[in-house]
Amino acid sequence: MQPMPKPRQSPSKVRARQRVRWRKWSLLLALLMAALSLGLWRFIASHRPQTLPMAHRPIAVIDAGHGAILTDGLLDAGAVWFGLREADLVMDLARRLQAALERRGWVAILTRDGEVTPFSLSGRTALARQVGANVFVSLHLNSSPSPKPHGVSVFYWHPESEPLAALLQRRLSQRLKLRDRGIQRGAFVVLLTATMPAVLVELGFLSNPQEARRLSDPVFRAQAAEVIAAALQEWWAK
Numbered sequence: 001m002q003p004m005p006k007p008r009q010s011p012s013k014v015r016a017r018q019r020v021r022w023r024k025w026s027l028l029l030a031l032l033m034a035a036l037s038l039g040l041w042r043f044i045a046s047h048r049p050q051t052l053p054m055a056h057r058p059i060a061v062i063d064a065g066h067g068a069i070l071t072d073g074l075l076d077a078g079a080v081w082f083g084l085r086e087a088d089l090v091m092d093l094a095r096r097l098q099a100a101l102e103r104r105g106w107v108a109i110l111t112r113d114g115e116v117t118p119f120s121l122s123g124r125t126a127l128a129r130q131v132g133a134n135v136f137v138s139l140h141l142n143s144s145p146s147p148k149p150h151g152v153s154v155f156y157w158h159p160e161s162e163p164l165a166a167l168l169q170r171r172l173s174q175r176l177k178l179r180d181r182g183i184q185r186g187a188f189v190v191l192l193t194a195t196m197p198a199v200l201v202e203l204g205f206l207s208n209p210q211e212a213r214r215l216s217d218p219v220f221r222a223q224a225a226e227v228i229a230a231a232l233q234e235w236w237a238k
């Protein structure tokens, strides 16, 4: 038996089927384009710099003392006793203070983040002025030719800095059980050139064996950073 020839479809039916197929493909294409644009938009959005409100966040410039390249090509390491360098210990303290302040919502900027700073002494306070700092805190360790002197002193110059110096002096001597040597006016370049409240903390004597041992302990430096940050917060909140 001869197979029956397939009935030929009418041209209008063929066109209708082509239209349905075309619609299916254009729908798929549209979905694909939408997915691609969504992916592209997400990529752009995730790579766009995000902005955060800065309002009411106090700004501190933290100055780890020393670390300047001197004119004769030498590096200023500050006091050096018992194999400990003041510049290294205050750098560590400054980083801890920066973290402690940031945890309290502050913006904390360092004048040095390593062995060497590109800033001169007046350049450090110029930086503070440039960023609109609310406070400038210089960190140092004291030293004496005699091993006997010990204790903490906070220096200031401009009268507007005295309340902060007094508060820091009280908190550091009480909380860290350091001998209270009292606040002092000190004509340090960073204090003379600062145009905002500015203090210089001499946390202890590196030349005193007991105090050098404490200062060399990271746990002690972490405590000191917390005490300074808490005092700054207390002063700022007033």
Ligand SMILES: [Zn+2]
Binding pocket: 065, 066, 078, 079, 086, 139, 140, 141
């Ligand atoms: Zn110093």
